[in-house]
Amino acid sequence: MLPDIKFLLLLFLRRLHYFIVIALAVAAVGATIAYTLPPGYTARATLLVESPQIPDDLAESTVRAGTSEVLQIIAQRIQTRANLLDMAREFDVYEGRERMSPDEIVADMRSRIGVDLPRRRDAASFVYVTFSAQSGQLAARVTNEIVTRILEENRSLRTAVTSQTLEFFKQEVARLDQDLAEQGAKILAFKQANQGALPDSLDFRRGRQASLQERVLQMERELAGLRDRRTRLTDLYERTGEVTFDDEKLTPEEQRLQSLRNELASALVLYSEQNPRVKALQGQVEVAERIVQEQRAKRTGVSEAMSAYEIQLADLDAQMQYIVNEKTQLESELQSLEASIDKTPENAIVLSTLERDYENLRVQYQQATRDLAAARTGDQIEAQSRGQRITVVEQATPPRVPTSPPRKKIAAAGVAGGIALGGAFIFLLELLNRSVRRPVDLSNKLGITPFVSVPYIRTHRERVIRRSIIFGAIGVVTLGIPIALFLVDQYYLPMDLLIERALDRTGLGALIEQLRSALN
Numbered sequence: 001m002l003p004d005i006k007f008l009l010l011l012f013l014r015r016l017h018y019f020i021v022i023a024l025a026v027a028a029v030g031a032t033i034a035y036t037l038p039p040g041y042t043a044r045a046t047l048l049v050e051s052p053q054i055p056d057d058l059a060e061s062t063v064r065a066g067t068s069e070v071l072q073i074i075a076q077r078i079q080t081r082a083n084l085l086d087m088a089r090e091f092d093v094y095e096g097r098e099r100m101s102p103d104e105i106v107a108d109m110r111s112r113i114g115v116d117l118p119r120r121r122d123a124a125s126f127v128y129v130t131f132s133a134q135s136g137q138l139a140a141r142v143t144n145e146i147v148t149r150i151l152e153e154n155r156s157l158r159t160a161v162t163s164q165t166l167e168f169f170k171q172e173v174a175r176l177d178q179d180l181a182e183q184g185a186k187i188l189a190f191k192q193a194n195q196g197a198l199p200d201s202l203d204f205r206r207g208r209q210a211s212l213q214e215r216v217l218q219m220e221r222e223l224a225g226l227r228d229r230r231t232r233l234t235d236l237y238e239r240t241g242e243v244t245f246d247d248e249k250l251t252p253e254e255q256r257l258q259s260l261r262n263e264l265a266s267a268l269v270l271y272s273e274q275n276p277r278v279k280a281l282q283g284q285v286e287v288a289e290r291i292v293q294e295q296r297a298k299r300t301g302v303s304e305a306m307s308a309y310e311i312q313l314a315d316l317d318a319q320m321q322y323i324v325n326e327k328t329q330l331e332s333e334l335q336s337l338e339a340s341i342d343k344t345p346e347n348a349i350v351l352s353t354l355e356r357d358y359e360n361l362r363v364q365y366q367q368a369t370r371d372l373a374a375a376r377t378g379d380q381i382e383a384q385s386r387g388q389r390i391t392v393v394e395q396a397t398p399p400r401v402p403t404s405p406p407r408k409k410i411a412a413a414g415v416a417g418g419i420a421l422g423g424a425f426i427f428l429l430e431l432l433n434r435s436v437r438r439p440v441d442l443s444n445k446l447g448i449t450p451f452v453s454v455p456y457i458r459t460h461r462e463r464v465i466r467r468s469i470i471f472g473a474i475g476v477v478t479l480g481i482p483i484a485l486f487l488v489d490q491y492y493l494p495m496d497l498l499i500e501r502a503l504d505r506t507g508l509g510a511l512i513e514q515l516r517s518a519l520n
Contacts, residue, residue, distance in 0.1 A: 015426045017470040022425050023418035025477040030414010032482040036489045040404035042114075042132045043139035043396040045147045049118065049125035050389050068117060071127060074153045075115045078146060084109040091142050093133060104501075113146065127390070136398030143396035154390045162379040169372040176365040183358045190347075190354060197340035199348040209337045212330050219327045223320055230316045253295060257288035 012019070049071070077083070084106050087093070093109070094100055100108075114130035129146050133139040191198060196205075264281040272278070458466070488498065 011430055012426060015429060017473070018429070019422035019426055021470075021473045021477055022422035023415075024474060025481060026418030026421050027411075027415040028478055028481045029485065030417065031411045032485040034405065034407040034410035034414065036486055037405045037407070037410075038134045039402035040132045040134065041136040041139045041399045042130050042403040043136065043143040043399055044128055044130045045143050045392065045396040046394040047127040047129065047147065047150065048391050048393045049127065050391055070154065070157065071115070071117050073157065074150055075117070077153050077157075078115075078149050079110055079113060081106050083149070087142060087145060091138060091145070093138065093142065115150075126393070129396070131396075132404065136400065140396045140398040147392060147396070151390055151392070159379075162375070166372075166375040166379045169368060169375045172368045173365065173372050176361060176368050180358065180361050180365055183354065183361055187351070187354045187358060190351060194343070194347045196336070197343040197347050199344055199351065202341065202344050205337050205341055205344075209334060209341065212334050212337070216327055216330050216334070219323050219330070223323045223327070226316055226320045226323070230313065230320075233312055233316070251292075251295065253288065253292050257285065257292050260285045260288050 081102075085102060088105050088109055094105060112132045114128070114132075116128040116130070118125040118127065127150075129143055129150065131139050131143040131146060133142060260281060264278065264285055267275070267278045267281055492498075
């Protein structure tokens, strides 16, 4: 075991120059990167998400988004491409780096900005805003600018939501009011068009129909009675040649005329026509007949030559004609009532549909009116900043010492990496080398036992050349690599951006971001 260790140690010493060159190269790269990376100053501001000043059970804001959702929206709005480029130009974040493209500026600005959102709901909602820059003053200024924009975005976001909600309910109330007016106009027009066939007057029309039907039956009975009287009057006249008036229906003049005629008839039985009494009665009868004929002519419109029979017939015909005309009117009204009653159920269905739609619109209008009042209240709450709001607890101040990069850690990591890489390189070389290097290898591979073994002896010239190459490589590594990296950092691209570009092209940047997200 001891000879193997000694042999391995000799092999390592033989390959020591490779180890030194690789270790120094990696350590030089790490140290150069550690001390060429620009110093980073990170300023931090503290914000507080306050609860609404007015209790929700008294007045409630119309902004329903939660704290985390609002803050995430604000963080995304702050880190838009236009905002980042605007802040970079306003504060000269990349002064002296004119070769950077807008995409590189946006990516670097997003990596510099940090918005630590609250994670626990049962604790106070503090938000920490950070920004890293090459100077403390610049970091503090940009951080405070981000805080200002967060406050403005929060206010504009909440007021925009409440104003949009208020405008929506204003339009909704106006629309429902218009719909109510139109629906009311439809109901009014329908009632006016079907005024005699509406359900609210159905009982009255049915009562009117029953009374008219009874009146028509009564008229038919009266008409039948008048026709019977006319028939009896005609039969009486045809049998006797004269008719008499009914005393109950005679005027005083007609009654007097009848009385005078009766006295004249009685006097002619006792006296002759030349008797003075008879002549006096005849004169009185003539005068009375003249008066009665004038009255009848005025009342019936017939001529004075009409007889009593004709007068009664004319009177009966006039009464029957009046009853027929009135019956015709009543029958026409009955037909209209029957048509309106038959049409009432259909009108009731249509009217019920119109009124139901009107009631639905009225309920929606009342609800929209209540929502409009709530939207006005919520808009006033946000306009006066009485709802949930974000306030500044502590402004960002310029840090005194750089917060990044960790130069000692990077340099130590470079040294450790160089040692590990150099050792791995030597191990790989010896693993791949199958040549014979000691007597035991002759016995193992050729199956012979050598009497003596002579090692390879280098000449003085070979030793000088070999040492020159080793020391030259060490010099190049220790001096050339740092100088080259320094020149690249100063005249081509800053070291931090060069590293980011290399990580992006190799795909390691996305992997690092995924690991960082998983750890967070």
